[in-house]
Amino acid sequence: xxxxxxAKGGGRPKGNTAQIVSSFAEGASSAGHTVEVIDxxxxxxxxxxxxxxxxxxxxxxxxxxxxxxxxKILQADCLVFASPLYYWTISSKLKxxxxxxxxxxxxxxxxxxxxxxxxxxxxxALLMTAADDFFWTFNQAASxxxxxxxxxxxFKDRGMYLAGGCGDTNGKPCIADTDHLAGAFTFGANLYx
Numbered sequence: 001x002x003x004x005x006x007a008k009g010g011g012r013p014k015g016n017t018a019q020i021v022s023s024f025a026e027g028a029s030s031a032g033h034t035v036e037v038i039d040x041x042x043x044x045x046x047x048x049x050x051x052x053x054x055x056x057x058x059x060x061x062x063x064x065x066x067x068x069x070x071x072k073i074l075q076a077d078c079l080v081f082a083s084p085l086y087y088w089t090i091s092s093k094l095k096x097x098x099x100x101x102x103x104x105x106x107x108x109x110x111x112x113x114x115x116x117x118x119x120x121x122x123x124x125a126l127l128m129t130a131a132d133d134f135f136w137t138f139n140q141a142a143s144x145x146x147x148x149x150x151x152x153x154x155f156k157d158r159g160m161y162l163a164g165g166c167g168d169t170n171g172k173p174c175i176a177d178t179d180h181l182a183g184a185f186t187f188g189a190n191l192y193x
Contacts, residue, residue, distance in 0.1 A: 009094025027188025054103035085130035133164030
């Protein structure tokens with residue numbers, strides 16, 4: 001069984017993203033996995049400063065919640081990134097969280113893919129919700145996930161669950177009126193099948 005860490009990057013406390021994360025976690029737990037959800041609305045995680053003080057094996061100099069979260073990241077088998085769609089990409093809270101992976105880099109004289117360093121290898125997945133459901137709704141967010149986390153950092157993609165058509169941005173969450181909660185449960189339950 002796997003240790004799954006979900007980083008929920010924004011959204012309303014009982015909104016579409018919170019609901020899809022809950023359904024995913026229930027599904028993964030039903031398959032015997034351990035799931036922990038980190039709510040970035042409740043944790044202060046600032047973006048990377050680019051100061052390089054953390055370079056190889058040193059902790060980030062910022063004194064925020066990421067320093068307490070980083071051991072959980074290192075111990076996880078799978079990192080799940082969850083976000084509402086904000087301006088056609090992931091939320092700024094989730095982006096700041098991902099930027100801080102820089103301090104987890106390991107010096108490597110021959111890094112893969114032409115990078116400057118290596119990162120701890122994990123499986124990963126992306127969960128997203130959006131009011132819109134156009135054919136291009138998630139293109140930018142999915143591209144960022146694929147490029148930054150899978151291609152560059154080197155995570156092993158376990159898939160994406162992209163839930164469009166969850167109601168309008170000014171109204172109440174409408175994900176319960178779709179099949180997405182059941183779909184997210186199934187996605188979680190089958191993540192390792």
